[in-house]
Amino acid sequence: MTRAQIKYIRSLSLKKFRRETGHFVVEGHKMVEELLDSDFVVEEIYTDQPFSSPRSGMSVVPAKAAELQEVSGMATSPGIMAICRQKTWNFIEPQQLSGMTLLLDSIVDPGNLGTIIRSADWFGIDQVICSIDTVEVYNPKVVQSTMGSVFRIPVVYMDLTTTIGQLKAAGIPVMGADASGTDYRKVQRNSKCGLVIGSESHGISAAVKSQLNQLIGIPGSGNAESLNAAIAAAILCAYFAN
Amino acid sequence: MTRAQIKYIRSLSLKKFRRETGHFVVEGHKMVEELLDSDFVVEEIYTDQPFSSPRSGMSVVPAKAAELQEVSGMATSPGIMAICRQKTWNFIEPQQLSGMTLLLDSIVDPGNLGTIIRSADWFGIDQVICSIDTVEVYNPKVVQSTMGSVFRIPVVYMDLTTTIGQLKAAGIPVMGADASGTDYRKVQRNSKCGLVIGSESHGISAAVKSQLNQLIGIPGSGNAESLNAAIAAAILCAYFAN
Numbered sequence: 001m002t003r004a005q006i007k008y009i010r011s012l013s014l015k016k017f018r019r020e021t022g023h024f025v026v027e028g029h030k031m032v033e034e035l036l037d038s039d040f041v042v043e044e045i046y047t048d049q050p051f052s053s054p055r056s057g058m059s060v061v062p063a064k065a066a067e068l069q070e071v072s073g074m075a076t077s078p079g080i081m082a083i084c085r086q087k088t089w090n091f092i093e094p095q096q097l098s099g100m101t102l103l104l105d106s107i108v109d110p111g112n113l114g115t116i117i118r119s120a121d122w123f124g125i126d127q128v129i130c131s132i133d134t135v136e137v138y139n140p141k142v143v144q145s146t147m148g149s150v151f152r153i154p155v156v157y158m159d160l161t162t163t164i165g166q167l168k169a170a171g172i173p174v175m176g177a178d179a180s181g182t183d184y185r186k187v188q189r190n191s192k193c194g195l196v197i198g199s200e201s202h203g204i205s206a207a208v209k210s211q212l213n214q215l216i217g218i219p220g221s222g223n224a225e226s227l228n229a230a231i232a233a234a235i236l237c238a239y240f241a242n
Numbered sequence: 243m244t245r246a247q248i249k250y251i252r253s254l255s256l257k258k259f260r261r262e263t264g265h266f267v268v269e270g271h272k273m274v275e276e277l278l279d280s281d282f283v284v285e286e287i288y289t290d291q292p293f294s295s296p297r298s299g300m301s302v303v304p305a306k307a308a309e310l311q312e313v314s315g316m317a318t319s320p321g322i323m324a325i326c327r328q329k330t331w332n333f334i335e336p337q338q339l340s341g342m343t344l345l346l347d348s349i350v351d352p353g354n355l356g357t358i359i360r361s362a363d364w365f366g367i368d369q370v371i372c373s374i375d376t377v378e379v380y381n382p383k384v385v386q387s388t389m390g391s392v393f394r395i396p397v398v399y400m401d402l403t404t405t406i407g408q409l410k411a412a413g414i415p416v417m418g419a420d421a422s423g424t425d426y427r428k429v430q431r432n433s434k435c436g437l438v439i440g441s442e443s444h445g446i447s448a449a450v451k452s453q454l455n456q457l458i459g460i461p462g463s464g465n466a467e468s469l470n471a472a473i474a475a476a477i478l479c480a481y482f483a484n
Binding site: 115122147218222223226228 | 353357360361362363364365366367387389390391394460461462463464465466467468469470472473476477480483484
């Protein structure tokens with residue numbers, strides 16, 4: 001690897017440079033495999049192992065283990081890394097939806113966003129809509145914790161109040177997860193619906209909350225004050241989208 | 243703070259020193275509040291803010307913000323930190339159980355263990371049994387991601403095959419989460435049960451699997467290969483312990 005390549009890849013750990021270049025980093029064999037199965041554009045693959053790309057004409061750069069370690073965002077480099085192009089997904093219009101739309105109101109923890117995208121992919125959610133201030137989906141920690149689902153699930157950043165308005169106008173009910181809400185197991189399931197998950201520290205914002213058809217809660221008989229946001233999202237997806 | 247105090251606290255980021263001293267670190271106002279509501283023994287509290295301890299005779303050490311940042315395990319120190327004594331919980335014997343025992347087979351990610359303990363506390367799980375090779379509960383990332391539930395939920399490290407044998411001998415069925423298992427929504431709920439969650443990369447080990455009464459799975463209609471371990475644990479706790 002050249003010094004310029006090393007410097008470039010390291011710069012992609014910063015949001016500023018990811019935004020300027022439109023690139024992001026993917027690490028590990030499984031992740032790169034899932035990337036190559038997707039329609040994401042791959043710029044280069046760096047690896048210290050024999051690797052034959054299934055895509056013709058793709059640039060595979062042989063690298064030393066120490067160089068990969070130097071550019072890796074992980075504690076131990078898995079020995080393979082891809083630089084690829086960010087994809088801008090389109091909002092799936094209400095008329096085209098077949099199931100659930102997940103809406104995230106200011107999720108800030110990268111692991112939570114990644115895990116939510118992975119669960120969304122497991123349960124066959126149509127799309128994930130993120131408020132503008134939700135953590136960036138191409139943050140390396142988000143990408144890695146999706147375990148490849150980031151290449152499959154549409155993730156769109158847009159104003160939530162606008163989106164909720166569109167869903168409701170098309171007759172799709174939008175619920176929100178909130179501790180004060182109705183026990184989710186008593187709520188009518190619809191084949192199409194929207195579900196809002198609020199931020200880790202403040203829950204759903206007042207402006208969004210006022211638009212919702214219903215608040216739903218996950219009752220617990222223990223003593224914790226709340227559930228983790230990704231956990232709440234998954235329990236509700238398991239019930240409403242399954 | 244003295245240099246010795248700073249050095250001591252920093253050493254507690256390593257498992258070796260946590261084991262030698264029997265101490266661990268708790269950070270943040272909410273966490274320290276939950277700690278003081280528990281029966282965990284507090285050695286010292288360091289803070290740069292006015293703080294009156296609800297426990298008489300407890301040592302509260304005034305510290306500078308820069309010192310707290312130097313010893314903090316978080317990106318930004320929340321301005322308060324406690325050093326406390328590890329508690330060794332006792333295994334709750336099968337006869338004393340009232341609900342679910344969660345058994346973790348080699349969970350290695352600290353965030354996953356912490357989140358599982360938090361969910362266990364939400365759903366009123368009796369105890370969490372960890373295989374000997376599961377990540378240490380007093381790892382700072384585990385502690386912080388429990389959001390205080392680490393002070394309430396018994397977490398015991400012991401051989402899982404022994405534990406499962408004891409539960410079964412007392413007539414308590416033990417299930418395991420596995421993608422090949424029966425759809426969990428078709429499984430009989432018992433007021434008392436055991437549930438094994440396997441490791442992030444290898445699932446439940448063969449020795450443990452052979453002991454189980456039943457394997458249960460969480461079906462999904464999407465394309466992800468698996469669910470995160472903490473997510474699977476929570477979905478199953480929501481169903482079986484609620």
